[in-house]
Amino acid sequence: MNPASSPDSPDSGGAAPPKDVMTAEERAEYERLRRHAALRQRRVRQVGASVLLLLTLLLAPLAVVAAWVQDTVSDTDRYVQTVAPLASEPAVQDAVINRLTDRVVDNVDVAAVTDSLTKALQDAGAPPRVVEGAESLEAPLRNAVRTVVDRTVTRVITSDTFQQVWEGANRRSHAAVVNMLTGDRKGALRAEGDTVQLDVGEVVDQVRERLVDAGFEKAAAIPDTDRTITLFETEELGKAQDTMRLLDVLGTWLPVLTVVLAVLAVWTAPAHRVMLMITATGAGVMMVVLLVALAVVRRVYLDSVPPAALPTDAAAAIYDTFVRFLRDSTRTLLVVAVITALVAYLYGPGRPARAVRTAADRGTTAAGRGLRRAGVRTGSTGRWLTNHRAWTTGGVIAAGALALVLWNHPTVGAVALILGIALAVLIVVAILAAAAGPTVGHEDRAAAP
Template structure:
């Protein structure tokens, strides 16, 4: 093998100069270059693998952290979570039974029967009748229980109870948030290590109502000490620090996970393949999270004594509290499946090529059909045809942005956005086909638009 020529370094000599090397030197050059390429690709594979592992481990934690943060810090979200419990039949039944037992427990049935026996004795009733009044305790308790149960059930199943349930949960949650965040608004708030109740609003409202009722001198009532310290604890500052940490994790942990996923795909030598692997891994992790929720549900239901809470009520409470977590997990699972499917369809696989060919034929036939009836897109269609990759990227990015800006997206929202993205892509492909030269069969002479 004769000598070879390789170009010199850019800084050396005239641009037309060549350095003559032997075949052995050229082979060594190629071997070293190949080894450098192999080391570079290996480093990228290792880096992408590490990033992928971290991303997959953080994915379920990010979903849980975002859900917990929304439930703890967002009063509207919390009320939306617990609102169905106020109208759930199992929960209503449990509340009715609990309230009925509390009311009946305050009724001294034995004292009533004793009083009845004494009254009958004073009235001259036969001793046998007086002695049998004690046997009335059981039927009397059952009658009281039945009557109280009907009244309580009527109240609990009414719309008034559902409204009171929502209002009570809203007030309680807002008070807790004020304490944990150190907010200065609201009646219950934190000041240092103290939790105080501000009675100013209540006092002002009472004075106003008294004046409206005709007690004009009530406006002169002096304002007492408006703050009452409910409790003081050194643990309050730790709870507030935990709340701040949760707020940070709930917002930034999902962002960090998305950034790591993007870095994983960018670092890998084969971007499409790594996108497919990352999406498939997230699908697996979301399935694991759903399985973990099912296991926790079983453990919770087994741990709740039936004497404390009926099984159907405990089941309703657990399912209601975690339903938004399940929804978020399923939504991310569907998004990951769609991403993996898109990455596969852009690949060289036989099925992927077949799908792309079939869709191209369909949109091309539709575009040519528009041209045959005189609907030509002209230069605009030709521009769309020449910039298909750009327009596709813009449409897909728009769909992703819509999901990011969507407040708590669901599987239905993902399906809606996906349908709109596919519809726009098909429409753009048809318009692009309607603007190109007329080469389809049946178009005379292949006339240009």
């Protein structure tokens, strides 16, 4: 007897063991448990996506503001671009002209001039009427002085020279402050511990060189020591430098964190397209909230500035100039959010979305057939584009998004340009795909009776 065989084995000719078959009740219970597990998993994913979406929407306006502040505070070129228009703003120019004119006129003692003239006339024995006329010259003389000073100051402030001096002064001062706050040893102003020091080494070198050129040979022995002057000591300098470092971190990584949270929210959600549409819509709403907040802050700022200190139109021009890049970035993100939500909707099953896709397909198909009738066929290239349409479309969209990310400070115009190029490329790709002739098999079947 073969020990490997048994009465129930097929080799021994016995009957096969019965298979485990679930009953109807067991099958129903299994399906119920599976649906319950799937529903639970779906709910967990929805909760996780909702939390990530909430964090994204809360951080979105903060990320925009942090990036703007960090960009303006730490980048000298960006700061100069921000404040440069103030030198040519008419309201600001008028405020500066009036302020300088008042200072100059106040320093001119017109009363002393008229008093001296009156005394001189009295000493010379002039008639009383002439002396009284000299005493009444104070107001006309003051007006004349003011007119001359105002004309001179206006000519200087409205010239191109003032624009250049304004930009140069702001560039030097901003670079010096940034070097001090970041601990960079470049530039004349630098921080050493809790002290702010001014490096006068270049000045010492120039003075020594000019003295030697003027014939003072002993000036060459001026030592190189004491090339720095301590301006002031403060315990707050360390806090200011820490704030600057924190600002660099927030301005750089907070936008990145916000984008990562948005991507995770879309990826975690069961319905990716719907969550993408919701995320884009929410981001757009938060950008609108930020624009409204900027308008409210503008009103509060104008109400807090006394007209005697700064005219309202000049204060409004200063505020609008300082926050214009923040407004531009917010509007750009709003347009990007609207476009993203619209694209996500057009990929959905809605009737308007299907109508738009159908109209686009008909248009590109008709254009492709026109090219074929004109003798232009794309052949295998067109058929490859037809078979990989989803990949080509995704590649064009990804290329547009990458171009927008790499664009230095994109504006609404840049978004419109990239969107137009992407749409044109998609239309051309669809037409080339439609211009492909039928395959060989299709040609044979078409020629068969």
